Amino acid sequence: MSRRRRTGRTGRSASAFVVMAAAAALLTPHTAQAAPGNGTLVRTDAGWLRGESTAEGRQFLGIPYAQQPVGGLRWKEPRPVKSWHGVRGATSFGNRCVQTASWDPGYENPSHTEDCLDLNVYVPEGKREPRPVMVWLHGGGLTAGAGEDIVPDAFARRTGTVVVTVNYRLGAMGFLAGKGLDKEASDHVSGNYGMLDQQAALRWVRANIGSFGGDRQRVTIAGESAGGRSVCTQLASPTAKGLYRAGIVQSGAYGDCAARERAEALTQGAAFAKKAGCPDRATALACLRKKPAAEILAAQTGFDWGPVAGGDFLPAQPEDAYRDGTASRVPVLNGANSDEGRLFAYGQFDGQGKPLTEAQYPGALTRTYGAELGAKALKRYPLSGHASPTHAYAATQGDQMFACSALRMDRSLAGRGPVYAYEFADRTSPPFASIRDAGKTFDFGATHVNEVQYLFKHFGLASPLNAEQRILARQMVQYWGSFIHGGAPRAEGQPAAPDQRTRPGQVLSLRTASAGGNELSTAVAREHRCDLWDREGATPADAG
Structure with missing residues (x-):
């Protein structure tokens, strides 16, 4: 499969069939489905998508699963994606979330793009009954990486699995906590935006994966390193229950999957705001929201970015949730x-x-x-x-x-x-x-x-x-x-x-x-x- 880049993210098809199919869709109940006779044309709850066929199966790239966290939505909990008209092209990866350059192939330059809440779906050909689903959460220390870092098309074919890879907010954009942000948070504990993005992606999967031949009742969340840490965090999150039936943790148990305590996260958030040039706590949030992404990225070095315990998302540390029985009771494959x-x-x-x-x-x-x-x-x-x-x-x-x-x-x-x-x-x-x-x-x-x-x-x-x-x-x-x-x-x-x-x-x-x-x-x-x-x-x- 060729490694597609971010050109033509919202491409439209000019074929009469596509136009007619999309028009007909507007007159029927908006449930997820695939277009008859065309496996690369799929309808989701937000609109039609056109993917592409490859030697390994079908793939649908750069699908938005939430409203993009730009402008006034920076440091806001993810919101359902808005519907679009016509057919959206799904043949290119979406933007990578804000992050520095690294030694990984293709990451020679930093990314300053905040409109990055996209996912990719890989579907094997063959039998049509619902297949189990794996949702992959990428690694990168919760400050780097993207869903495109793995191409699981051959894995999908060999295992008969629909595979979804996910982008989520990183670093300060994904894990900044602050008193002003606490006031806006639904559970009054801020700093979990990246983890809530993952749950938004899982809700998208639950609503739409049937369109791609996946079984919404058989979803496994998986990840390596920070992706594995994300899985062990989601296992302990009450708000993730019911969104998956199993978990795979690859090299993700480091630090016993510990989250930051709220007081620690708030102290770090205040120090970050000061470093970013917003020292006045009364105006820090408004000041930070006006900062270009490049300045936020430059200021985030030297801080610990990760989930925060104490709210509805993560009432207790994961280790405690495992031991007291409040964590999800699902099968887990775990290792290093x-x-x-x-x-x-x-x-x-x-x-x-x-x-x-x-x-x-x-x-x-x-x-x-x-x-x-x-x-x-x-x-x-x-x-x-x-x-x-x-x-x-x-x-x-x-x-x-x-x-x-x-x-x-x-x-x-x-x-x-x-x-x-x-x-x-x-x-x-x-x-x-x-x-x-x-x-x-x-x-x-x-x-x-x-x-x-x-x-x-x-x-x-x-x-x-x-x-x-x-x-x-x-x-x-x-x-x-x-x-x-x-x-x-x-x-x-x-x-x-x-x-x-x-x-x-x-x-x-x-x-x-x-x-x-x-x-x-x-x-x-x-x-x-x-x-x-x-x-x-x-x-x-x-x-x-």
């Missing part, structure tokens, strides 16, 4: 990668041209974890057990932030429904597209994000998997697909993912055949030294 920390350690040291040295290693641990915990980590992660000081430091980061957090989340979730545990452990995996060149000199192993390319085309690019890795990729697609279809994660001839209610602590390790193949392991907690990190607690981390 065996070498998560290598991406972050590379960015901190080797990627800056300053590889961590043996002499610097103890100090790096002390600065990160404090004197007492740093000393314990030094004993548990001796340099003799790692290829380099950077790799040793990376192991501490990955274990603390991701591996042990995922296992803790498994234990918490097991009290309220099925939870299936996995670990992606292909240490020969090629670095994902953004770090492919760096991977020629640095061993990333099974680092953060690396599993995504085994499931989808990452950034629309084919991954250079070898024959063994392609087999593992097919198996992973089967595991994910069987879960989305409503069963336990399974792959042909492979062990099923273990349910933590009956096999606590057992994890499905995903590996190539030469590394031993997929197996059920009880050693993951020990390998990641979770006795250290669970006892000391894990601090929230900024993940991608």
Whole structure:
């Protein structure tokens, strides 16, 4: 599939058939449906869409699911999208939400576009009965990324699933809290605009996915990194209940999925307003709403952007909601990668041209974890057990932030429904597209994000998997697909993912055949030294 850009976002069709079909639609009840005999022409509750056919199926790109949060709607809760007349073209991705430039392919320049609340739908050809649906929430630290970062058309075809990818507001645009904004919020707690966007997209799916052959009763929300964190947040949100039947959390349990407390978020919001040039609290909100997006973006660096607990959206911290039983009681597939920390350690040291040295290693641990915990980590992660000081430091980061957090989340979730545990452990995996060149000199192993390319085309690019890795990729697609279809994660001839209610602590390790193949392991907690990190607690981390 070609990687379409943002040209012709509201294209109109000139064909007589389309015009007649659209005119007829205005005279009939406005329920979602597909036009007979033309699978690329679909009617939603807001109007007609024309998508396109590809070698993998059908796709509909850049569909608005809410009113665009521009002008007076900046920092407002999402509102239902307005209807349009005629047929709207759906063959180009919508705008990316406001964000800085990054090292990811296609992100060489910042985005200052606020009209970005769009989603994309990928539909396999074949049988017409309603198919299960996966809604993908992208990663990027809640400050970057877009729904277009994965192209799941082959996944949709292989699993018989309708896949939806979603844009949502990011950074300050998505998570600014303030006393003035609290007054406008329906629950009097501001700072959750990006998360509420996700729920608006899920409501759009519930209303319209039948037009595309999807089953509104079988929706799985899924995401990696900040997308996985979004999923574990939505699991704990009472206002999301009923919008999905299952969740997939990939490397998203970092920081135990903790949200900001309201007081903390308000303090950060006031500091942000001052940095952005709006120090007077009485006029700060009006001042900020007049600021160009570029100035808001420039001021947001250095702040923690994420959901806020304390209101109707998130009454309690996710971890507490899991344990007290108030979280959604739906099946969950949850896991992490065996070498998560290598991406972050590379960015901190080797990627800056300053590889961590043996002499610097103890100090790096002390600065990160404090004197007492740093000393314990030094004993548990001796340099003799790692290829380099950077790799040793990376192991501490990955274990603390991701591996042990995922296992803790498994234990918490097991009290309220099925939870299936996995670990992606292909240490020969090629670095994902953004770090492919760096991977020629640095061993990333099974680092953060690396599993995504085994499931989808990452950034629309084919991954250079070898024959063994392609087999593992097919198996992973089967595991994910069987879960989305409503069963336990399974792959042909492979062990099923273990349910933590009956096999606590057992994890499905995903590996190539030469590394031993997929197996059920009880050693993951020990390998990641979770006795250290669970006892000391894990601090929230900024993940991608």
